[in-house]
Amino acid sequence: xxRTFILVGDHYQLxxxxxxxxxxxxxxxxxxxxxxxxxHPESVVNLEHQYRMCEDIMLLSNNLIYSxxxxxxxxxxxxxxLKIPNINGIKQHHHSQIPPTPNQKQICLxxxxxxxxxxxxxxxxxxxRLVNTDTLFAPALDxxxxxxxxxxxxxxxxxxLVEAFISxxxxxxxxxxxxFYRSQLSLLKLxxxxxxxxxxxxxxxxxxxxxxxxxxxxxxxxxxxxxVGDLLRDWRRVNVALTRARTxxxxxxxxxxxxxxxxxxxxxxxxxxxxxxxxDLPKNALENHVFESDNLMGSTQASSVHGRAAATPSPxxxxxxxxxxxxxxxVRKPLSPVQARLTPQGLRKPAKKGAKLMSGNxxxxxxxxxxDVVNDLVG
Ligand SMILES: [Zn+2]
Numbered sequence: 001x002x003r004t005f006i007l008v009g010d011h012y013q014l015x016x017x018x019x020x021x022x023x024x025x026x027x028x029x030x031x032x033x034x035x036x037x038x039x040h041p042e043s044v045v046n047l048e049h050q051y052r053m054c055e056d057i058m059l060l061s062n063n064l065i066y067s068x069x070x071x072x073x074x075x076x077x078x079x080x081x082l083k084i085p086n087i088n089g090i091k092q093h094h095h096s097q098i099p100p101t102p103n104q105k106q107i108c109l110x111x112x113x114x115x116x117x118x119x120x121x122x123x124x125x126x127x128x129r130l131v132n133t134d135t136l137f138a139p140a141l142d143x144x145x146x147x148x149x150x151x152x153x154x155x156x157x158x159x160x161l162v163e164a165f166i167s168x169x170x171x172x173x174x175x176x177x178x179x180f181y182r183s184q185l186s187l188l189k190l191x192x193x194x195x196x197x198x199x200x201x202x203x204x205x206x207x208x209x210x211x212x213x214x215x216x217x218x219x220x221x222x223x224x225x226x227x228v229g230d231l232l233r234d235w236r237r238v239n240v241a242l243t244r245a246r247t248x249x250x251x252x253x254x255x256x257x258x259x260x261x262x263x264x265x266x267x268x269x270x271x272x273x274x275x276x277x278x279x280d281l282p283k284n285a286l287e288n289h290v291f292e293s294d295n296l297m298g299s300t301q302a303s304s305v306h307g308r309a310a311a312t313p314s315p316x317x318x319x320x321x322x323x324x325x326x327x328x329x330x331v332r333k334p335l336s337p338v339q340a341r342l343t344p345q346g347l348r349k350p351a352k353k354g355a356k357l358m359s360g361n362x363x364x365x366x367x368x369x370x371x372d373v374v375n376d377l378v379g
Contacts (some may be wrong), residue, residue: 009033012065013210014236015245049073052211054080056127056277057242057249058340063271065239066263071234078119082213082247085169091121093160093289105124108288117285118164121250128249129279130272131157133222134256137283148183149229154252155184158218158285159191161250162199163291165214172198174214178241179205180231181220188218202240215245219253221261228261235264242268 011034018029037044049060051073072078094116095107108116120259121129133140133154140153147156158177166172174193179185180203188201200212231237242249253277257268272278283287 007033007036011037012236013240014205017205026312051077052246053079053243054269056129056275057245059270059275060128060249060271061239061243064242064267065235080247081127084122084124087122089123089167089169090116092165093118094290095290102122106284106288115282116336117279118160118289121161121279122164122168123192124247126250126279127247128272129251129254129277130243130252130258130269130297131156131161132255132278132280133252134254135280135283136285138286140222140254141218141224143353149181149220150183150187151218151222152187153221153286154218154220155187155191155268157252157281158188158216160253160289160291162192162195164289170214173200174213175199176207176210176215176244177201177218178204178207178215178244179218179220180237180241184218184220204237207244208240211244211246213246214248215241215250217241217249217251217253219251219258222254222257226257226260228257228265232265233262238264238268245364254267336368353373 005182007029011031015029015034016031018024020028023029034204046069048071050070053061053072055072055078058070058072062068064087076080092107094110108118110116110119120126121131138153140151140157142149142151162172162177164176165175177188177192177199178186178201182203185201185203189196192201219232219233242251255269258265260266269278311337
């Protein structure tokens with residue numbers, strides 16, 4: 001028997017997936033890590049230094065979840081910035097000349113002729129932005145078909161962003177596309193199939209423990225009721241999505257829906273607003289550039305995806321007795337980070353003097369990846 005054992009983890013990210021209601025109500029969705037952290041707060045050492053996110057990106061989760069305790073591991077990490085091999089590559093998406101039509105305002109001729117939203121968002125100085133779809137001429141509304149939810153306009157915008165990055169010489173391997181909805185994921189994979197498998201597109205759950213230079217997050221939910229759904233309401237899932245990018249995080253979504261969706265998302269919108277990090281898309285953003293594959297999925301085609309995306313949940317892993325308890329999740333409301341912060345179990349300063357801080361990369365590199373079965377089950 002060992003006299004000392006050490007658990008490494010972060011219970012502010014996704015919890016064990018427990019699908020069995022009985023097991024869930026019995027508390028099996030609370031990890032051993034959280035139980036021990038709560039029971040023995042004096043034994044918890046917080047690793048405050050992270051080596052992934054540049055300062056602007058870190059600021060989001062630091063403000064929203066970690067009560068300002070996170071720090072960049074080195075000054076180099078803090079100022080980290082995207083390297084773009086060839087920014088002029090974006091020109092291939094511009095019309096070479098003004099067509100003789102009355103709709104000149106419908107096209108982008110590049111920054112020399114005014115604002116270019118693609119150029120603005122690709123620019124390394126835009127380290128994180130909420131790319132607001134509310135300002136589009138045709139609202140980018142979500143579409144529901146049973147429990148399947150997609151946002152075809154958002155899928156097109158994400159597709160155009162990915163294509164723009166790749167046109168500027170960035171490897172598809174450096175880009176990750178995240179969405180909370182499997183139907184939306186199917187749509188994105190259809191649109192961007194030519195970049196598979198280098199370009200990785202997953203649900204937030206599957207990205208846990210991993211990172212990418214650039215992350216584009218499609219929020220999907222955008223509606224008159226400002227309803228964000230259960231997936232976006234889970235602050236731990238949102239935390240995972242906001243902490244995957246190293247130098248650029250573009251969150252594509254509806255400012256109004258996110259703002260009124262719940263407390264955490266409202267705080268997120270206020271935070272990015274205060275920082276000047278909201279990017280209102282021009283009303284014709286969807287149509288004003290040229291793309292080789294302009295056969296991007298529209299809403300009509302998207303309806304077929306609803307059916308196709310109805311993937312059977314993958315078998316539950318047997319690696320741990322907790323995660324192996326398989327059944328529907330999403331019944332219990334996760335604690336809000338505000339509540340978590342007010343309890344004595346919130347983030348604490350390292351209890352022991354002289355405790356060595358470990359490298360964030362070493363810790364995060366081996367985190368087990370949770371399954372995203374829950375996406376199939378929760379509307
Ligand atoms: Zn342009």
